[in-house]
Amino acid sequence: MNEAVPQRTPEAVEPKTLVEGAYQRLRRDIIEGVHPPGEKLRVEHLKDRYEVGAGTLREALLLLVTDALVVAQGQRGFRVSPISIEDFEDITRTRLLLETEALRQSLQLGGEDWEASVVAAFHRLSRAEQKLGDHDSLAAEEWERRNRAFHEALIAASPSRWIRHFQHILYQQSERYRRLSLFSHPIPRDIHAEHQALFNASLARDTTRATSILTEHVLRTLDAVKLLPAEFFAGKHKS
Amino acid sequence: MNEAVPQRTPEAVEPKTLVEGAYQRLRRDIIEGVHPPGEKLRVEHLKDRYEVGAGTLREALLLLVTDALVVAQGQRGFRVSPISIEDFEDITRTRLLLETEALRQSLQLGGEDWEASVVAAFHRLSRAEQKLGDHDSLAAEEWERRNRAFHEALIAASPSRWIRHFQHILYQQSERYRRLSLFSHPIPRDIHAEHQALFNASLARDTTRATSILTEHVLRTLDAVKLLPAEFFAGKHKS
DNA sequence: TCAAGGATTTTTCTCGAGATTTATAGAAGA
DNA sequence: TCTTCTATAAATCTCGAGAAAAATCCTTGA
Numbered sequence: 001m002n003e004a005v006p007q008r009t010p011e012a013v014e015p016k017t018l019v020e021g022a023y024q025r026l027r028r029d030i031i032e033g034v035h036p037p038g039e040k041l042r043v044e045h046l047k048d049r050y051e052v053g054a055g056t057l058r059e060a061l062l063l064l065v066t067d068a069l070v071v072a073q074g075q076r077g078f079r080v081s082p083i084s085i086e087d088f089e090d091i092t093r094t095r096l097l098l099e100t101e102a103l104r105q106s107l108q109l110g111g112e113d114w115e116a117s118v119v120a121a122f123h124r125l126s127r128a129e130q131k132l133g134d135h136d137s138l139a140a141e142e143w144e145r146r147n148r149a150f151h152e153a154l155i156a157a158s159p160s161r162w163i164r165h166f167q168h169i170l171y172q173q174s175e176r177y178r179r180l181s182l183f184s185h186p187i188p189r190d191i192h193a194e195h196q197a198l199f200n201a202s203l204a205r206d207t208t209r210a211t212s213i214l215t216e217h218v219l220r221t222l223d224a225v226k227l228l229p230a231e232f233f234a235g236k237h238k239s
Numbered sequence: 240m241n242e243a244v245p246q247r248t249p250e251a252v253e254p255k256t257l258v259e260g261a262y263q264r265l266r267r268d269i270i271e272g273v274h275p276p277g278e279k280l281r282v283e284h285l286k287d288r289y290e291v292g293a294g295t296l297r298e299a300l301l302l303l304v305t306d307a308l309v310v311a312q313g314q315r316g317f318r319v320s321p322i323s324i325e326d327f328e329d330i331t332r333t334r335l336l337l338e339t340e341a342l343r344q345s346l347q348l349g350g351e352d353w354e355a356s357v358v359a360a361f362h363r364l365s366r367a368e369q370k371l372g373d374h375d376s377l378a379a380e381e382w383e384r385r386n387r388a389f390h391e392a393l394i395a396a397s398p399s400r401w402i403r404h405f406q407h408i409l410y411q412q413s414e415r416y417r418r419l420s421l422f423s424h425p426i427p428r429d430i431h432a433e434h435q436a437l438f439n440a441s442l443a444r445d446t447t448r449a450t451s452i453l454t455e456h457v458l459r460t461l462d463a464v465k466l467l468p469a470e471f472f473a474g475k476h477k478s
Numbered sequence: 479t480c481a482a483g484g485a486t487t488t489t490t491c492t493c494g495a496g497a498t499t500t501a502t503a504g505a506a507g508a
Numbered sequence: 509t510c511t512t513c514t515a516t517a518a519a520t521c522t523c524g525a526g527a528a529a530a531a532t533c534c535t536t537g538a
Contacts, residue, residue, distance in 0.1 A: 016313035017521065044489065053523040055294050058491085062301040068404075074255035075529060077490060087400075094401040101336055161326075162333040165307075166405050256491070283519065292493040297521090314499060316520060 022050045022060035030069050030080055031175050037233075041070065041078040067172060084233050085226060088177045092222045095170040099218075100211040102155035102163045107205050110157030115203065121146070121153035122199045129192045140182065144175065150195065154202055174221070180232055181224045194220075261289045261299035269308050269319055270414050276472075280309065280317040306411060323472050324465060327416045331461045334409040338457075339450040341394035341402045346444050349396030354442065360385070360392035361438045368431045379421065383414065389434065393441055413460070419471055420463045428459060 015021035026046075029035050047057045061078045064070035072078050106114065128143040148171060158164060194217045201210035254260035265285075268274050286296045300317045303309035310318050345353065367382040387410060397403060433456045440449035 019521080020313055042489070043491095054490095055492095055524090056522060059298065059301055059521095062298055063304070065302070066305040074259055075490070077530095090399050090401050094399055094405075097336065097340055097402075160329050160333055162329050162409065163336075166333075170401065258491080281519070293520095294494090294522095295492060298491095314520070316500095 018052050018056050019059045019063070022052050022057055023063045025050060026060055026064060027067065027069060030064070031172065031179070033176070033179060035080050037080050037083040037176070039080045041080060043077070067169060069172070083176060085230075088174070088225055089222060091170050091173050091177075092218055095167060095174065096215055096218055098163050098167050098170070099151070099155060100214060102158040102160065102167060103202070103211055103214060104207050105159065106155045106157040107202060107207050107210060109159065114153075114157040117156065118150075118153045118199070118202060121150040122195065125150045125195060126192065129195075144178075148175075154198070177225050178221060180228060181221065257291050257295050258298045258302070261291050261296055262302045264289060265299055265303060266306065266308060269303070270411065270418070272415070272418060274319050276319050276322040276415070278319045280319060282316070306408060308411070322415060324469075327413070327464055328461060330409050330412050330416075331457055334406060334413065335454055335457055337402050337406050337409070338390070338394060339453060341397040341399065341406060342441070342450055342453060343446050344398065345394045345396040346441060346446050346449060348398065353392075353396040356395065357389075357392045357438070357441060360389040361434065364389045364434060365431065368434075383417075387414075393437070416464050417460060419467060420460065428463075433459075 015024055026035075035041065041061060043054050043057050043061070047054050050057060050060075052060075061070055062072065065072055069081055070078050071081050110118075125143075125146040128139065128146045131139045132143055151171065152164075152168070155164060155167065194213065198210060198213045198217060201213055252259075254263055265274075274280065280300060282293050282296050282300070286293050289296060289299075291299070300309055301311070304311055308320055310320050312318070349357075364382075364385040367378065367385045370378045371382055390410065391403075391407070394403065394406065433452065437449060437452045437456060440452055
């Protein structure tokens with residue numbers, strides 16, 4: 001298989017180096033909003049919080065540029081990437097372009113192993129969705145993880161490493177926005193039913209139906225975020 | 240417009256920092272094959288060649304990870320990303336998926352400014368193609384630059400920063416392969432005619448024809464690279 | 479009160495050296 | 509001769525300090 005594409009770290013790889021450790025924790029904090037969009041990321045302050053040297057922290061920030069979660073401006077340091085409703089619309093549509101194509105390939109090429117892993121991922125996701133009723137932030141975190149695992153399992157049989165690479169970046173981006181919509185706007189959607197339908201169509205290898213359900217599914221999140229008040233996207237903080 | 244996507248440096252931006260300078264020169268050298276695919280990139284050696292400190296060079300290498308031209312393996316340094324025929328096929332098809340969509344959007348939304356810049360880019364490219372007959376490596380380099388500018392001008396009116404971002408990465412990747420095919424296999428294609436047809440269809444806003452010409456155009460390069468002997472893709476050097 | 483200029487503080491960028499880890503070469507044993 | 513272990517060499521990773529740039533504050537003058 002094609003080794004030239006940088007494969008993402010499958011969620012929780014034990015960091016082999018201090019840079020990787022700081023990178024993982026910083027990424028988590030940015031996605032979770034500890035460092036809000038637009039925030040200036042000062043190396044001198046952050047090196048204490050993450051308990052590494054200045055040079056090491058700089059390298060971690062540089063790695064986050066790869067994920068487009070941080071932007072570097074020469075001679076003017078680093079910032080958390082800003083967010084906007086236009087950006088999320090762009091993310092969503094580009095992600096759909098890639099993910100529907102990957103899903104098509106996956107449904108066509110996926111073998112028994114792929115089927116088994118999809119069944120397993122769907123099962124795990126269903127369990128997490130049962131526990132989601134009460135506003136437990138730990139359960140929400142687990143759901144987020146399994147939701148990602150389910151979507152990635154669906155397209156795992158696609159032979160295109162590049163599509164999966166870009167999909168991963170976009171999914172990660174959309175996590176920041178999804179988090180916003182969860183906090184402010186308890187969505188009345190029956191997400192489990194959507195996932196069930198997507199699961200059924202995928203195992204039935206019904207490409208047309210699966211891609212159409214996926215599209216609806218993702219666009220519905222876009223609509224939910226669009227309902228948010230504009231203040232959420234101000235995001236040009238100083239500190 | 241959407242500021243959240245890291246916009247690529249438009250070819251030759253004056254580097255504001257030593258890291259950026261080393262990054263640009265390293266990128267050029269990797270694309271041109273000075274550092275062949277798979278080569279180990281030892282910081283201690285490279286810092287002399289590029290005349291910067293060790294830490295600075297490490298940062299430049301980290302930036303190249305963003306372009307997927309370098310892979311970092313924790314505790315085991317850096318390598319030039321390997322190449323393979325499967326990878327190029329993947330690059331080409333993913334690039335077509337993105338670039339045809341961007342072209343569709345561009346033809347639909349592009350205004351007078353866009354038209355003017357496309358005309359200008361096509362003109363510059365045509366001039367470079369006239370001078371391409373003799374095997375002048377300087378002219379080939381200029382052609383490569385203008386070819387890229389033409390393709391990027393065509394899709395510049397697309398509102399999707401993410402598509403353009405990914406397209407840029409993939410185009411950069413394909414440059415490494417295109418260079419291979421130029422050196423070994425003087426292609427008998429009439430590239431200028433293909434560009435002319437693409438240009439005509441685009442200005443006529445004939446979306447169907449333009450995307451189909453673009454697809455043929457890009458796939459033809461894929462075929463040319465496929466004809467190369469497999470030795471070109473060995474690429475697991477030690478030094 | 480406001481604007482402009484300059485001095486001070488903060489922050490970024492850069493480098494070299496020490497500590498760890500990995501890779502290499504050689505010796506010992508089967 | 510081949511494997512395994514050990515010692516040596518090489519490379520990576522990490523840190524703190526100094527130089528350069530940017531941001532901030534303060535004074536001065538209209």
